[in-house]
Amino acid sequence: MGSGIWVAALLIACSFFEGISAVEHELNHRTERISGSAGDVLEDNPVGRLKVFVYELPSKYNKKILQKDPRCLNHMFAAEIYMHRFLLASPVRTFNPEEADWFYTPVYTTCDLTPNGLPLPFKSPRMMRSAIELISTSWPYWNRTEGADHFFIVPHDFGACFHYQEEKAIERGILHLLKRATLVQTFGQRNHVCLKDGSIVIPPYAPPQKMQAHLIPPDTPRSIFVYFRGLFYDVGNDPEGGYYARGARASVWENFKNNPLFDISTEHPTTYYEDMQRAVFCLCPLGWAPWSPRLVEAVVFGCIPVVIADDIVLPFADAIPWEEIGVFVAEEDVPKLDTILTSIPIEVILRKQRLLANPSMKQAMLFPQPAQAGDAFHQILNGLARKLPHDEKVFLRPGQKVLNWTAGPRGDLKPW
Amino acid sequence: MKQSEPQHPNRRASNAAAAAGAFRSSSAVEGVAALDGAALKYPGFLFSPAVHVLCCLLSAAAGFRFSRLIFLLFFSPSPPSSLLNHYNVPFLRQAPAAVLPPPSPIAPSSRVVVGRHGIRVRPWPHPDPAELGRANEILARVQQEQRLQYGVKDPRPVLVVTPTYARTFQALHLTGLAHSLMLVPYPITWLVVEAGGPSNQTAALLARSRLHVIHLPFHEKMPVLWSDRHRFEARMRLHALRLIREQRLEGLVLFADDSNVHSTELFDEIQILEWMGALSIGMLSHSAATDTEPRRQQRETDKENSPLPIQGPACNSSGHLIGWHTFNSLPLGHNDATFVGDGATGLPIKLEWAGFVLNSRLLWKDAEGKPDWVRDLDEVGIGGEEMESPLDLLKDASFVEPIGDCGKKVLLWWLRAEARYDSKFPTGWVIDPSPEIVVPAKQTPLAQAPPDIPIKKTASDEVHVEERVSKKGRSSRSKRNSCNKKKHEQHAEAKCQTS
Numbered sequence: 001m002g003s004g005i006w007v008a009a010l011l012i013a014c015s016f017f018e019g020i021s022a023v024e025h026e027l028n029h030r031t032e033r034i035s036g037s038a039g040d041v042l043e044d045n046p047v048g049r050l051k052v053f054v055y056e057l058p059s060k061y062n063k064k065i066l067q068k069d070p071r072c073l074n075h076m077f078a079a080e081i082y083m084h085r086f087l088l089a090s091p092v093r094t095f096n097p098e099e100a101d102w103f104y105t106p107v108y109t110t111c112d113l114t115p116n117g118l119p120l121p122f123k124s125p126r127m128m129r130s131a132i133e134l135i136s137t138s139w140p141y142w143n144r145t146e147g148a149d150h151f152f153i154v155p156h157d158f159g160a161c162f163h164y165q166e167e168k169a170i171e172r173g174i175l176h177l178l179k180r181a182t183l184v185q186t187f188g189q190r191n192h193v194c195l196k197d198g199s200i201v202i203p204p205y206a207p208p209q210k211m212q213a214h215l216i217p218p219d220t221p222r223s224i225f226v227y228f229r230g231l232f233y234d235v236g237n238d239p240e241g242g243y244y245a246r247g248a249r250a251s252v253w254e255n256f257k258n259n260p261l262f263d264i265s266t267e268h269p270t271t272y273y274e275d276m277q278r279a280v281f282c283l284c285p286l287g288w289a290p291w292s293p294r295l296v297e298a299v300v301f302g303c304i305p306v307v308i309a310d311d312i313v314l315p316f317a318d319a320i321p322w323e324e325i326g327v328f329v330a331e332e333d334v335p336k337l338d339t340i341l342t343s344i345p346i347e348v349i350l351r352k353q354r355l356l357a358n359p360s361m362k363q364a365m366l367f368p369q370p371a372q373a374g375d376a377f378h379q380i381l382n383g384l385a386r387k388l389p390h391d392e393k394v395f396l397r398p399g400q401k402v403l404n405w406t407a408g409p410r411g412d413l414k415p416w
Numbered sequence: 417m418k419q420s421e422p423q424h425p426n427r428r429a430s431n432a433a434a435a436a437g438a439f440r441s442s443s444a445v446e447g448v449a450a451l452d453g454a455a456l457k458y459p460g461f462l463f464s465p466a467v468h469v470l471c472c473l474l475s476a477a478a479g480f481r482f483s484r485l486i487f488l489l490f491f492s493p494s495p496p497s498s499l500l501n502h503y504n505v506p507f508l509r510q511a512p513a514a515v516l517p518p519p520s521p522i523a524p525s526s527r528v529v530v531g532r533h534g535i536r537v538r539p540w541p542h543p544d545p546a547e548l549g550r551a552n553e554i555l556a557r558v559q560q561e562q563r564l565q566y567g568v569k570d571p572r573p574v575l576v577v578t579p580t581y582a583r584t585f586q587a588l589h590l591t592g593l594a595h596s597l598m599l600v601p602y603p604i605t606w607l608v609v610e611a612g613g614p615s616n617q618t619a620a621l622l623a624r625s626r627l628h629v630i631h632l633p634f635h636e637k638m639p640v641l642w643s644d645r646h647r648f649e650a651r652m653r654l655h656a657l658r659l660i661r662e663q664r665l666e667g668l669v670l671f672a673d674d675s676n677v678h679s680t681e682l683f684d685e686i687q688i689l690e691w692m693g694a695l696s697i698g699m700l701s702h703s704a705a706t707d708t709e710p711r712r713q714q715r716e717t718d719k720e721n722s723p724l725p726i727q728g729p730a731c732n733s734s735g736h737l738i739g740w741h742t743f744n745s746l747p748l749g750h751n752d753a754t755f756v757g758d759g760a761t762g763l764p765i766k767l768e769w770a771g772f773v774l775n776s777r778l779l780w781k782d783a784e785g786k787p788d789w790v791r792d793l794d795e796v797g798i799g800g801e802e803m804e805s806p807l808d809l810l811k812d813a814s815f816v817e818p819i820g821d822c823g824k825k826v827l828l829w830w831l832r833a834e835a836r837y838d839s840k841f842p843t844g845w846v847i848d849p850s851p852e853i854v855v856p857a858k859q860t861p862l863a864q865a866p867p868d869i870p871i872k873k874t875a876s877d878e879v880h881v882e883e884r885v886s887k888k889g890r891s892s893r894s895k896r897n898s899c900n901k902k903k904h905e906q907h908a909e910a911k912c913q914t915s
Binding site for chain 2: 030167189191217225248254256259261311332336338343350353
């Protein structure tokens with residue numbers, strides 16, 4: 001009886017010590033697992049969970065546009081082109097549309113560039129409309145659901161609102177024909193006209209090879225506290241300030257230009273990527289739109305992103321718990337940014353750095369060529385897979401019509 | 417107003433004509449224009465353009481634009497406290513505006529408003545010292561974490577063996593070495609062997625470094641001729657190695673001569689050492705007199721010498737040690753330097769001690785795991801045999817591990833630069849601190865004698881310095897009162913006014 005008690009006590013003591021050593025082992029690890037609101041889904045494999053049918057559109061919608069301007073492959077909206085290429089070669093692609101769960105329309109709406117390289121969205125609504133007219137007449141699948149099992153990649157500033165100015169974009173709203181479709185876009189802001197329910201928010205395209213080429217050894221000490229390079233005042237379009245970035249960037253400049261902890265400037269150095277790897281915090285304030293490639297760069301280089309954009313929706317928000325990884329500062333709290341950042345407890349900062357060091361986190365933000373497991377292409381497919389199975393409202397009864405094909409501004413109705 | 421960039425905010429040129437006044441009124445216009453746009457959704461939409469026209473006329477009459485002020489005060493939905501933080505600009509410039517009144521159609525639950533916002537600046541936009549302190553603590557902790565995760569695990573202590581002696585250039589060399597060692601993040605024990613017995617000068621230099629120092633006296637004087645020096649230094653180093661053996665000190669033994677320059681990478685690279693390692697040294701002992709040498713002879717020496725001034729291990733392509741690079745700089749240059757400081761720098765021997773690193777367990781009497789290709793330290797000194805390099809400690813030199821990417825990285829530089837062996841310098845490099853310029857009592861205030869300053873002669877005789885000091889001491893008492901004004905003047909013009 002006494003020996004039994006001793007044995008039990010010994011067992012309990014052993015498990016206790018084992019538990020402690022397991023915790024210590026976890027603490028010594030450089031990274032931590034990432035799981036968002038949808039669970040531990042970052043490393044899911046979409047193959048076998050969904051089937052995508054790619055419409056064969058005439059090359060005037062995709063290839064010819066790219067041939068006219070190959071710069072589209074390198075700017076931050078290039079995701080639409082690379083997603084097309086990925087899907088053409090992916091195992092989730094099916095040639096039998098009857099068994100497809102999702103339908104993809106490869107139309108490059110963001111490839112009409114100015115001489116400076118900025119995309120003009122003026123023809124995009126007509127182009128999209130023309131593509132939809134084509135698929136609805138050549139295949140029966142659009143009319144079956146009025147687009148509810150179709151997805152489109154619209155990576156421009158305000159997504160499918162197709163304008164670069166926020167007020168105009170809000171006025172236009174999302175293109176009416178896309179009302180039922182799933183949109184994959186970079187823009188995300190809560191309670192905004194241009195983000196509809198069920199959209200998948202993706203990161204903007206950042207060239208992965210260029211970033212890998214600038215990696216420095218990880219034991220280089222991080223000696224910059226806060227780092228930012230970019231415009232504070234958009235002198236060409238908003239000289240007084242207050243319009244650009246809702247005044248937040250100007251506020252950052254005016255409050256912290258003399259603060260030694262803030263390495264902020266408009267000059268773009270050649271060591272930009274190396275400097276980000278030597279910084280603890282990287283500011284990611286909004287510009288004309290709330291999203292920017294800075295978030296991707298900060299995640300890849302292990303710098304904690306400080307997001308200053310009210311109500312922003314960050315990429316893959318159901319798979320990545322952004323509140324645990326980045327720091328969110330309200331635009332009205334920008335004057336207190338230094339107090340906020342220096343009063344974050346050190347364990348929280350170290351935990352954020354551990355989460356950022358997780359390779360699957362970095363992989364999820366990138367569009368590598370050729371595609372690798374866990375990258376942004378796979379996250380998009382995972383997001384689409386999580387929306388399956390489609391519920392009954394998706395499939396319309398024969399003869400039922402929901403979309404109004406003449407809705408929208410008169411200019412959109414002209415053929416492209 | 418005409419923008420070439422496609423991305424432009426609401427600049428409605430049509431309404432610009434309605435704006436009166438010479439000031440840039442475009443933002444007022446767009447403010448009101450946006451208001452117009454929004455107001456279209458509201459009944460009574462004709463009311464606001466009429467008010468706008470009235471206000472514009474009143475502005476033209478008054479000479480400043482007050483419409484913005486009125487909108488601010490009456491129509492702004494944002495709290496007024498945020499306005500107090502705005503720029504205080506004179507009325508000539510347009511103040512950054514408040515948030516616009518009712519915005520374009522956004523879902524009512526959104527609190528983000530499109531339009532012109534104020535630029536929030538706090539009243540004192542300068543850093544706070546407490547915050548700077550906290551931020552530096554954060555940075556220190558983050559860097560410590562980085563070192564823990566990506567740096568060397570289980571760092572081993574380093575035992576640095578340095579032979580030295582008191583001379584003019586000692587302060588230069590020892591200070592540099594002390595600073596290099598202070599930067600090393602591993603525990604250091606510095607064994608300094610001093611020829612000529614322990615001196616206060618050396619002790620003072622070592623104490624300033626705040627490292628753990630073992631100051632070993634070696635009661636023989638350092639020889640003046642270069643050729644004798646190498647052997648003498650080897651004996652000094654052996655003296656330190658014997659101490660390590662007696663006290664069974666743990667760590668990696670590094671031979672750091674005080675005149676050498678070490679990179680901090682060296683200390684990181686040697687941490688992976690098992691028993692004995694060799695690294696590449698850059699030899700900086702090339703003399704300056706090479707142009708006197710006939711060209712034919714130089715080409716010959718170049719052929720037999722390796723082209724690079726490096727001593728260290730030579731590896732084959734698979735990374736194994738196959739030999740040694742030795743740099744023999746004797747044939748190079750007409751080097752007459754036989755004694756120390758004779759115009760040229762000293763020359764190295766074939767394989768300098770500095771290029772080798774040992775595990776201290778090799779020196780212990782009985783250490784577990786000590787390999788059998790090592791001779792015992794006591795055996796080496798027996799029979800008058802001289803240790804020329806640490807390789808003498810080994811029976812088989814092929815077990816030496818090459819360090820620093822198989823010797824490709826040069827981790828330290830060897831140099832022997834000394835002043836003349838009989839040069840003098842102020843003791844402890846401290847100039848006598850009393851700078852009073854004293855004029856002897858019987859002379860005129862204007863100095864006719866040459867200036868009486870001890871600091872003018874740089875390598876001045878210590879003896880002379882002593883004399884000057886005593887002279888000043890005598891006469892200073894008499895003239896102290898009248899020369900009070902010139903107390904801190906160091907230059908000669910003795911403009912003491914005799915009162």
